[in-house]
Amino acid sequence: MxxxxxxxxxxxxxxxxxxxxxxxxxxxxxxxxxxxxxxxxxxxxxxxxxxxxxxxxxxxxxxxxxxxxxxxxxxxxxxxxxxxxxxxxxxxxxxxxxxxxxxxxxxxxxxxxxxxxxxxxxxxxxxxxxxxxxxxxxxxxxxxxxxxxxxxxxxxxxxxxxxxxxxxxxxxxxxxxxxxxxxxxxxxxxxxxxxxxxxxxxxxxxxxxxxxxxxxxxxxxxxxxxxxxxxxxxNPGLFRNIDSKLKLVSDIVLEEKKKEQPALKENESNEELVKLRKYMIEEKPFLNPSLTIQDVSKGIEIPVRDLSLLINHKLEQHFYDFVNTYRIENAMEILKDVTKSKVTVLEILYDVGFNSKSSFNTAFKKHTGSTPTDYRKSL
CATH class of the missing domain: 1.20.1070 (Rhopdopsin 7-helix transmembrane proteins)
Structure with missing residues (x-):
C-alpha cells in the first residue's frame, strides 16, 4: 500500500x-x-x-x-x-x-x-x-x-x-x-x-x-x-540563430573539388587575409557580442562563402575562435595597462565583446593558459 x-x-x-x-x-x-x-x-x-x-x-x-x-x-x-x-x-x-x-x-x-x-x-x-x-x-x-x-x-x-x-x-x-x-x-x-x-x-x-x-x-x-x-x-530564451541554408565549410570545399576549381586562389586569399586582419584591428567588429560572419562579410566586401573558406579552411579556425582571439588580445592589452588596474574583469569582458563570464574565462584560458585574474597578477 x-x-x-x-x-x-x-x-x-x-x-x-x-x-x-x-x-x-x-x-x-x-x-x-x-x-x-x-x-x-x-x-x-x-x-x-x-x-x-x-x-x-x-x-x-x-x-x-x-x-x-x-x-x-x-x-x-x-x-x-x-x-x-x-x-x-x-x-x-x-x-x-x-x-x-x-x-x-x-x-x-x-x-x-x-x-x-x-x-x-x-x-x-x-x-x-x-x-x-x-x-x-x-x-x-x-x-x-x-x-x-x-x-x-x-x-x-x-x-x-x-x-x-x-x-x-x-x-x-x-x-x-x-x-x-x-x-x-x-x-x-x-x-x-x-x-x-x-x-x-x-x-x-x-x-x-x-x-x-x-x-x-x-x-x-x-x-x-x-x-x-x-x-x-x-535559460528562458533558447538559441535559434542558424540559417538552415548555411553550408559546412567541408561541404563547400568538396563542391569546389568536384568542379575541379581551387576554392580560393593563393594570391587572392593572401590579399583577402590582409584585408580581413586590417579590418579586425582597425574597425574592431569583435566588440559586437552578436557578431556574425555575414556582418564581417559586409564590412570588407568579401562574399560569405569566400570568407568562410578563408577563416575556417585556410586559417583552420572556426569563426567563433577567430573572433575570440581578437577579443582576448584586446582584453590582454587592458589587463596590461597599469592605468586600468581598477577596471574589473567583469567590465573588461563586456568591453571586449563577451557577454558571459564563463565563456570569457574559457576562451582566455584556451588562448593564454591562465585565467584573466591570474594573468593580471603575473604582470
Whole structure:
C-alpha cells in the first residue's frame, strides 16, 4: 500500500510540474513560439505516458483509451526531434513531409485494430494476459526500439552539424544553449536505454525485473521533470540563430573539388587575409557580442562563402575562435595597462565583446593558459 501511495505521489508531482511548464511555454509571449509549442507538446505526451499509476487507479480494465495512451510513446521522440530542429534553425517551418513522423504511431495502432480495438472486454483481457506470445505486441515493441535508436541518432547528428555551423559562422555566446541540448539529449538517451532494457525483460522469463525498472523510471522521470523546470527558468530564451541554408565549410570545399576549381586562389586569399586582419584591428567588429560572419562579410566586401573558406579552411579556425582571439588580445592589452588596474574583469569582458563570464574565462584560458585574474597578477 505504501509503495502504491508513493507511486501516486511521485506521479502527481511529475504531472503537475510537466503540465505547469507546458502551460507556461504555450502562453508566454516569445518570438520562439514554434519551439516552445513543440517542447510543451513533448512534455504533455511524456506526462500522459508516465501517468499510468493514476490511469490504472481509475480504470476498470483494459480499454481502447488505455491502449491509445500507451502508444502515445510513439510520438515522443518525433516531437523531440522537431523541437531540436526548430531550436537550432531560425528559419524552421512546419512542412507537409513532417506528417511522415506520425507513421509509426499509426502503424502501431492499426495492427491492433483486429484483435484489440475492435473486440469485447473479455477478448482484450485474454490478449493482454498472453502478451508475451502476441505477435502484434512483439512487433510494436520492436518498432518502438528501432524508432528510439533512429531518432536519437538523428538528434545527435543535427546537434553536431548545428554546433559546427554555429562555430563557423557566429561569434556570440549562445553556444551554451547547444551544450544544454546535448545534455538534454544524453539524459533522454539514458532514459530510453533503460526503457529498452525494461521492455526486453518484459518479454523474457523475468517480467518482475521489468516491473522494478518501470518503478525506477517513474522516479527518474520526476528528477528529469524537475531538471526541465530548472533549466527552463535559467535559460528562458533558447538559441535559434542558424540559417538552415548555411553550408559546412567541408561541404563547400568538396563542391569546389568536384568542379575541379581551387576554392580560393593563393594570391587572392593572401590579399583577402590582409584585408580581413586590417579590418579586425582597425574597425574592431569583435566588440559586437552578436557578431556574425555575414556582418564581417559586409564590412570588407568579401562574399560569405569566400570568407568562410578563408577563416575556417585556410586559417583552420572556426569563426567563433577567430573572433575570440581578437577579443582576448584586446582584453590582454587592458589587463596590461597599469592605468586600468581598477577596471574589473567583469567590465573588461563586456568591453571586449563577451557577454558571459564563463565563456570569457574559457576562451582566455584556451588562448593564454591562465585565467584573466591570474594573468593580471603575473604582470
Amino acid at each position: 505504501d509503495k502504491i501511495n508513493l507511486l501516486i505521489i511521485v506521479t502527481v508531482i511529475s504531472l503537475f510540474i510537466s503540465l505547469f511548464l507546458a502551460f507556461f511555454l504555450l502562453t508566454v509571449k516569445t518570438k520562439h513560439k514554434i519551439s516552445n509549442s513543440l517542447f510543451a507538446f513533448f512534455l504533455i505526451i511524456s506526462a500522459i505516458d508516465f501517468s499510468y499509476p493514476l490511469f490504472d487507479l481509475v480504470s476498470d480494465g483494459p480499454s481502447n483509451l488505455g491502449m491509445l495512451r500507451n502508444l502515445l510513446c510513439f510520438l515522443q521522440l518525433p516531437v523531440f526531434y522537431l523541437y531540436v530542429v526548430s531550436a537550432c534553425y531560425s528559419d524552421f517551418k512546419f512542412k507537409p513531409k513532417f506528417i511522415l513522423h506520425l507513421l509509426p504511431f499509426f502503424i502501431a495502432n492499426a495492427i491492433l485494430i483486429p484483435r484489440f480495438y475492435s473486440v469485447d472486454l473479455a477478448s482484450k483481457i485474454s490478449f493482454l494476459q498472453n502478451y508475451q506470445n502476441e505477435i502484434e505486441l512483439k512487433f510494436n515493441h520492436a518498432l518502438i526500439h528501432v524508432q528510439m535508436v533512429t531518432y536519437l541518432v538523428l538528434v545527435f547528428m543535427i546537434l553536431r552539424k548545428a554546433k559546427k555551423l554555429y562555430l563557423e559562422n557566429y561569434a556570440g555566446t549562445n553556444i551554451k544553449s547547444y551544450n544544454w541540448l546535448f545534455q538534454f539529449t544524453i539524459v533522454l538517451t539514458v532514459l530510453y536505454a533503460a526503457t529498452i532494457v525494461k521492455n526486453i525483460f518484459k518479454f523474457s522469463d523475468y517480467p518482475y525485473i521489468s516491473a522494478g525498472i518501470k518503478v525506477g523510471l517513474l522516479a527518474f522521470q520526476l528528477v528529469i521533470t524537475c531538471w526541465y523546470l530548472f533549466k527552463a527558468l535559467n
